[in-house]
Amino acid sequence: MEQDIIIIGAGPAGLSFARDIASTGMNITILEKQPEKVLENPPYDGREIALTHLSRRIMSNLGMWDLIPNSNISMIKTAKILNGKSPYALCFDHDEAGEDTLGYMISNQQIRKAAYRSLKDFNNIRIMDKTEVTNLSTDNKEGWVKLSDGKDLKAPLIIAADSRFSATRRMMGISTSMLDFGRTCVVCTMSVQLPHNDTAYECFHFGRTLAVLPMNNNQVSIVITLKSEESHDLLSMSNGDFAMDIERRIESKFGKMELTSKLYPYPLVATFAKTFNKNRFAMIGDAAVGMHPVTAHGFNLGLRGAHILAKEIKTAMTCGIDYASHTILDNYSRKHRHICAPLYHGTNALVTLYTRETTTAKFARRALLRLGNHIGPARRLIINQLTESKVA
Ligand SMILES: Cc1cc2nc3c(=O)[nH]c(=O)nc-3n(C[C@H](O)[C@H](O)[C@H](O)COP(=O)(O)OP(=O)(O)OC[C@H]3O[C@@H](n4cnc5c(N)ncnc54)[C@H](O)[C@@H]3O)c2cc1C
Known part of the structure; x- marks a missing residue:
């Protein structure tokens, strides 16, 4: 089969992107080193993922949300942030956000399972399991991947969704800032x-x-x-x-x-790729940005980025433009970086502040909590970030 897009990695980001693009009828090949039976029934990995309203909307539109039993979806109606032994808390409530909940909690296992099931009925999606990408290169016309069984595959567009320690990002010579906490x-x-x-x-x-x-x-x-x-x-x-x-x-x-x-x-290592695209190559999910989990943005950003890229590709196809051109991939990269950069740097600064033991850091922590409780615009900003309910 000739493929239009190769996706490396069938984690939640790779699968969500495949599902988003599936309706175009393009031939998509997903390469994944784990066996398909693990994708079908992923083991529990302890991660309970806090999801925003925007993520819920995207997952609903992709037919993923309805595949998750209601009993496996919990709600966060109130959030309290405490500093040291102080009883003073920064509080947010769903009422203030004008929503029935601030966000949702679903296990990573359930998300992966739903993402896999959501694309099982598409004949244009092929998953090649137990297949590791061992080499990769691209030029202005197409990209090639070398597989662990020695075979080669090519496509006009290669998408890397192979985790924050993405080997294919390295193969493409894309440098990445890494913060090992x-x-x-x-x-x-x-x-x-x-x-x-x-x-x-x-x-x-x-x-x-x-x-x-x-x-x-x-x-x-x-x-x-x-x-x-x-x-x-x-x-x-x-x-x-x-x-x-x-x-x-x-x-x-x-x-x-x-x-x-x-x-x-x-292990806590945050990563931010220097660019999210190169010749006929783009990165999504943790391969683009690997967040510290404390602000619960990781998969929310992964899903949002995958959706932005899928939208750019669909628009290009509607306009009869090359969907893997520099312009299209640059558009994705620019838009997604604009969203991710403040969250990435803000989260890392917060983590540093809240783990430092100096008197200045302790003072700044107390001041920040009070600021968050009493300054209206700061509260609205935090609530909007928490819920993403106003994002179009
Ligand atoms: C403790 C913890 C708590 C978290 N809590 C939240 C939260 O509350 N909210 C939130 O939004 N996010 C949270 N996250 C982040 C979220 O889990 C990740 O952002 C998300 O799982 C990343 O998905 P991904 O598909 O990008 O990568 P991964 O899940 O890492 O998937 C990558 C896939 O690529 C495959 N692969 C890798 N290399 C190759 C190769 N060479 N060839 C073929 N296949 C390959 C792997 O087998 C894997 O299936 C949390 C993370 C942690 C660790």
Whole structure:
């Protein structure tokens, strides 16, 4: 089969992009190193993804949202940000946003499953599983990929969606700024004895952060970030000791808590590619921007970027223009960078501020919380970022 687009990586970004572009009838080949049965039934990986209203709209239009059972979609109605041991909190509520919820929580497993299922009925989409891209190059007319089985494939456009450590980005000689926080994020789920009232807590304790995010059935998602050298001790705690530690850190807000999943560690490295496109090549998802998870933008941005690129390609096709031309890919890159850059740098600055122990940093943290609570435009900005409900 001659392909019009090759997508490298069948993660949530690659699959969402494929689904978005599927209706054009173009022949799409997705290359993925994992077996297809894993894409069909991905294992639980501890990640509970906070999604904005914009992401919900895009996923609904792509037919992905309806494939996720309602019981697997939780709501965040209120968000509270706490600093150290201070009882003072920066609070946001769904009423103020004019929505029935600030955002949604869905496991990465469910998102991946829905994304895969949403494109199963398209005959123009082919997934080549257990296939790794080992080399790649492009010129002004087309791109070639070399596969792990020695075969070559070519197409007028190659899309990389192969994670924040994208090997194909490197093969294309695109440099990337990387920020290794020297920290690890540990995630898990726990049951709670007292109601969480659909409230998300982000606690910036000194030295580590703890997020407690509401889920259905009296469950919460726990996200801890701590120095990597301390993560080993945390990961080797008994279930009972771990639960007691979390109860203490959250000051017994939820009564008795129990672990309901394994602990999943993720090293924290943020990445931002110097450009999102080159000759007949574009990057989406974490391959373009790999965010620190604390502000929960990663997949929301991935989905938005994939949608922007799909829209540019569809417009080009309607106008009879080459859909992989510099102009089209530059348009995507410019628009998406404009959205991502402030969020990327803002998140990294926030992380640095909230993990520093200096007196100035502590003072700035307190001031920021108060500013967020009392300055109208600042509040609106944060609420708009949290919900993305006003984004067209
Ligand atoms: C702890 C944690 C919490 C998070 N919370 C949130 C949140 O609340 N909200 C939010 O929006 N985001 C969140 N994120 C971010 C979100 O999980 C990611 O942005 C998203 O999963 C990235 O998807 P992707 O498709 O770009 O990449 P990936 O999921 O990394 O997929 C890449 C795919 O490419 C394949 N691949 C790689 N190399 C090759 C190759 N050479 N050849 C073929 N295939 C290849 C891989 O097998 C994989 O299937 C969180 C992340 C973490 C770690």
